[in-house]
């Protein structure tokens with residue numbers, strides 16, 4: 123059954139925080155996202171320029187319009203703007219009774235206030251008592267408790283205080299603003315303290331973190347998860363959203379809630395496409411056997427370069443494509459991390475030209491190069507004997523150097539072929555490059571015909 127979660131929050135015109143972050147999160151977590159907009163902000167990754175809030179009655183009307191039609195399984199609040207809006211939201215949620223996650227948003231990452239000073243008191247006295255979960259960060263918890271928080275122990279005390287003083291059932295003091303190699307969230311729930319941690323990411327993409335995290339918890343509650351299960355999943359979710367943030371803008375880049383579903387989808391797609399290309403290899407096994415070098419061949423395909431970090435993100439053939447009794451034969455099914463050489467070349471290529479996501483190494487033969495030339499393929503020729511000694515010594519440096527040399531010749535656009543003339547003890551070979559593995563195999567077949 124479809125579950126419905128509502129975000130009662132502000133709009134960030136830059137799309138990084140507020141209702142954009144929340145609705146993306148709801149979608150990625152598989153619940154239907156509804157919204158009750160509180161305020162519009164003219165905002166980007168580095169500043170809030172203007173703020174205009176709706177009337178409390180209009181906020182209530184949005185919540186009721188959703189409630190009267192679909193019902194609401196859980197909700198969350200973000201930027202509420204004014205004390206009057208907070209009053210109205212608290213009264214409405216109290217009446218309807220759905221579980222509410224309160225992200226007590228006070229200040230934007232860029233430093234602009236998102237709630238009036240007098241409203242903080244209303245938030246404490248009216249909204250926190252009707253909330254099931256509250257997710258203050260360190261400065262917000264300090265403002266709600268009047269305590270100074272410098273350690274995990276302080277965070278525990280603050281969480282317990284918020285529960286005791288305001289009656290919120292589950293209080294999470296987030297660890298993002300505390301020092302340490304791990305980001306530890308301290309959760310007070312039913313008289314006990316629980317901790318959830320992930321490695322601290324040194325990332326510029328933190329705009330919208332609190333929004334997406336609280337939305338992920340609300341999505342979990344909407345699905346009927348126990349609060350601790352919801353927090354555990356939300357913690358992994360926000361780690362991924364920060365790690366694969368939206369690298370655009372001059373300030374704090376936006377978190378990327380869609381990474382949660384886009385990365386698994388990308389990995390699935392890469393394997394499917396590689397499998398199809400390997401079928402093409404099997405159908406042309408005799409012809410392709412002539413292209414297999416001494417070191418054997420591999421055919422790799424990297425996931426969308428926005429998400430590619432290392433060779434674990436490149437699907438290839440474990441045990442390579444071998445020449446078995448005059449037939450090209452893939453030794454195993456497409457697997458991530460199965461290639462080192464070809465994968466490193468692909469990573470270097472795709473980081474410069476995102477369309478170049480697949481490659482296959484084949485035997486060097488001047489005749490094949492001539493045929494490729496006649497076909498109009500773009501060719502770069504790299505003499506590895508010119509590779510600087512310090513690059514040779516660096517683990518994995520050679521593949522990167524070969525690609526950089528090739529791209530230097532083609533003005534940064536990936537060529538169809540990189541001809542590597544080899545070195546002492548290094549077999550010369552040709553790397554055929556393309557957008558997809560099927561395109562690469564087609565190119566190899568054309569050169570061989």
Ligand SMILES: Cc1ncc(COP(=O)(O)OP(=O)(O)O)c(N)n1
Pocket residue numbers: 131132133134139140141163165200201227229230231232236259328329330331332333
């Ligand atoms: C409209 C709107 N709502 C909330 C915020 C807060 O987002 P951010 O500045 O990224 O802070 P965290 O929520 O991540 O702690 C905002 N800027 N705009």
Ligand SMILES: Cc1ncsc1CCOP(=O)(O)O
Pocket residue numbers: 417418419420438442460461462463464465483
């Ligand atoms: C050994 C070697 N050297 C350059 S390509 C190649 C074969 C494919 O290697 P990998 O399976 O690591 O991609």
